[in-house]
Amino acid sequence: MIDSREKIKTLVHHSNFAVRFNETDPLGIVWHGNYITYFEDGREAFGRHFGISYLDIQKSGFVTPIIKSVCEHKFPLKYGDKCRIETTFEDSLAAKMIYKFKIFNQDEKLVCIGETIQVFLDEEGELMLTLPPFFEEWKKKVGL
Numbered sequence: 001m002i003d004s005r006e007k008i009k010t011l012v013h014h015s016n017f018a019v020r021f022n023e024t025d026p027l028g029i030v031w032h033g034n035y036i037t038y039f040e041d042g043r044e045a046f047g048r049h050f051g052i053s054y055l056d057i058q059k060s061g062f063v064t065p066i067i068k069s070v071c072e073h074k075f076p077l078k079y080g081d082k083c084r085i086e087t088t089f090e091d092s093l094a095a096k097m098i099y100k101f102k103i104f105n106q107d108e109k110l111v112c113i114g115e116t117i118q119v120f121l122d123e124e125g126e127l128m129l130t131l132p133p134f135f136e137e138w139k140k141k142v143g144l
Helices: 034-050 054-059 133-141
Strands: 010-018 066-073 082-090 096-104 110-119
Touching (some): 010 034, 034 066, 034 096
Antiparallel strands (some): 010 082, 066 110, 082 096, 096 110
16 A cells, blocks of 8 residues: 655656747737647657657557646736746556646746646557556656
8 A cells, every 4th residue: 555645756857938929819828728738848848858758658569648638827828928847747656647737937937737647558559557568667767
């Protein structure tokens, strides 16, 4: 049994982006759906940095569809804003990938928080109930 008081192990990566004109709506703020794209950008940057990109996963014979995405808006972003996304991978005993996100504007104001959860499917599209071997190896390599 796991002691719920144990601290969850995490890995954190920071990346930057600028809000583009085509990401804004008629109100002049970032359209809400684009925050999910920013989360994906954060996951991709995290994956490249830590050696677990979508291509790495695919080459290992798996895909990782998103089964949950949450986005909570705190403050609007506007065209030209320079932003930082903090992507945190939370370790889990289950065969899934949990990411938490925080987006900050150029003034370091928290503008958005979110979460995505992905599961592993094998080449036949079957849900993995145990950790794929390549993922176990990756977790050991990065100290999780």
